Amino acid sequence: MRTFHFEKEKYGFELLMDLHKFETNPTIFFEPKPHTTDFFEIFIFEKAKGEIELNGNTFTIGKNTLFFISPYQKKSCEIDITEVKGFHLVFQNDFLSDFFDDKLFVYRLQYFYNSKHPQYLQLEKEAYDKIQFILNEIISEINNFQNDSLHIIRSLLYFSLSKLNRLYCKEYDLSSETQANSVLYKFKEALEIHIRKFHSVEAYCNILNVSRHQLNEIVKIHFGSTSIEIIHFRLLQEIKMELRYSNKTVAEIANELSFSEANNMTRFFNRHENVTPSSYRQYYQNDRYSS
Incomplete structure (x- = not known):
């Protein structure tokens, strides 16, 4: 089974995260055969036609739907690339955990490493628009990288992941308290x-x-x-x-x-x-x- 590895030096300097829009990425590719990655992924679909199989469960992609994939989880994608719009967010745990001195950060997010509930969420338009605005800000910082961009990107990413955690917990009636025991x-x-x-x-x-x-x-x-x-x-x-x-x-x-x-x-x-x-x-x- 193929494993995709994170590209740390994609931009000519080390950046342990990446984010792009599906519709503006000329190298967009959805692997139809089962595969894994060595990084965290969030597929954020504003619209798309197709299905994703994640950990043996098949999901039809709807409007404003998100999929949360942890490292080395098995997935496969059957998606029409001519009909897709949204974002692909990837990152390695160290990008946030080292900065916030919290090795357990990704385990605090209920949508990662969750074997009981689907690693899937559909957002209302208002919530999607808020997340979309932040993601566009991250893309802008990556494309116009400056000395303080890393701090801004980390802050925006932390906000986005935490906000999505609240929404996910509300959907599945889970505790959103990320600073628990x-x-x-x-x-x-x-x-x-x-x-x-x-x-x-x-x-x-x-x-x-x-x-x-x-x-x-x-x-x-x-x-x-x-x-x-x-x-x-x-x-x-x-x-x-x-x-x-x-x-x-x-x-x-x-x-x-x-x-x-x-x-x-x-x-x-x-x-x-x-x-x-x-x-x-x-x-x-x-x-x-x-x-």
Whole structure:
């Protein structure tokens, strides 16, 4: 599977983010085959015709729709480039986290690393127009780069991401409090690092050095689910990605995801999805994204 890498020196100097309009970018390209990136992406469509498959879910692109993609998540795009208008925002975590001295910044945004809710949002026109104005200001700073442009770009990007976080949380009834107990965001980070090895609440409590009660209480307030539910959502996502985008056997996947035996993974998957891993894979074998 192809992985797209971030171009740090695109403008002749190091800039760990980029933003352009679809309609003014002559190199615009939507990869129809499954692929990943090593950076964060936000597709911001004012209008477009087509679909995006993200983490096994297919979305039809509507008016004023946004898609939030975290590094190394699988996606594919079937989009008519003659009918697209909007923005493509990309950045690496260090662009903001180093400046604000907050390594957990992207984990504070509910639309990134979210295995329970869709990484998708449709905006009302008024909200879209506000975001569009800020994005145009960022593009202007990139194109007319000056000594203080980095500070302005960071401030505008921080504002945009935080504003979108509020809108996303309102849509999916989640907490938009980005400065909550850091344990919450360390939990999200730990899931990304350890989900292929650890599946129990106790394991993450040990990693985070908190009690089960503490973790459950914090997670319930901000995610609306229990700790074990969040772990299971994330584990199911990992299994689905392996079934859809790899040629590994069910036994090989179970072994790599630290199930004691394949039957245990099959029971787990069947309990949550009402279908066996083999049936799930067979269902998608002949779809347009298979290769």
